[in-house]
Amino acid sequence: MSHSNQDGFEPVPFPISRRALIGGAAVAGAAFALGGAALLGTTNAFAAAAAGADFLRLSEFLTGGKPLEPGLATRYQAALARHDAKFNDSSAALQRYVAEAKETSVDSLLARPDLGEPLRKTITQIVSAWYLGIVGNDADAELISYAQALMYRPTQDVLVIPSYGGGPDSWGQKPVGVVVPSTEKAA
Template identity: 30%
Template sequence: MPGPASPEAPITLTRRRLVLASGAAIFTAQWWASRTSYAQELVTADQSGVSAFMKLSRFVTGHDNLNLETGTALFAGLQALRQTARQDIATLNTRIAQSQASDIEAFEPQIANDPLHPFVLQIIKGWYAGVLESGTNAKVYAFGNALMYQSTRDNIVIPTYAHNGPNYWLAEPNPVDAMPKF
């Protein structure tokens, strides 16, 4: 069995490697383009549903500056998990407006025994924990943007196995003043 290639060995570019690399590059570019435009397409296709969900979300979380991309993903996830999600969101928004409650704490006693109460808690869980379901197969809709990390973000690193925090590669790296000597 041949050993590892020596560092001096030239890498030859065969047609097969070129085709495979080109295919991988094209696939990655298309995947990235579709991923980044997914939230925008969903908002455009279902603007009233996302707007109603964001309105309800601002009320139940008490936060005005919620991430639209996260909200769009949570809304899509809720629709996948619950067929009546759109109607339930509209019903809750109507009840909140009729109750004239100033915040979720004032509205809570009115829906404590209501069948929609678990749905409200699921929305709150989605924003704070970044998941809508429990268990090992739960889909993650937000990690770094989950609300549970926002109040301490300036002092505590979000738990992760990435040494510099989640998405650390997006930031500009620290400059190297002097090259280390080995």
């Protein structure tokens, strides 16, 4: 038995329930709210992801070809850029140079007579960051990773890597103005 409305047309059942439609709209709204900037600026997001992947590949080449963690690569790249305003440009120039040189190892790259000092400086910055786990120097140093610093790779099967500290011999001087209570009682 069918029911007709006053115009004589039968209602067509909608294939999606009202609850599912509202739920889908809520999910779409939340996705847009959380990632709306990335959706609107997809070119920038893709460019940033590509730059991060390029930095990871460059880092793997410079540190000996073993796989490195993408999350750490992102952190190192950001820290290196914070400490050196020209780092991203220098890193891109080094990536182009490595691609054109077509060397198979970092040793053969370093042996090239046309490798200029600015590119050598960038190589040193990247390798130093990965091996020490620190970007910057002295009071300006920024700890990125202690336990995953590459300096521990050669002995990782023999020694337990400490999960604390700022690196070997990282104790600092006692802060100025700290009063240490005396253990002697006044007479």
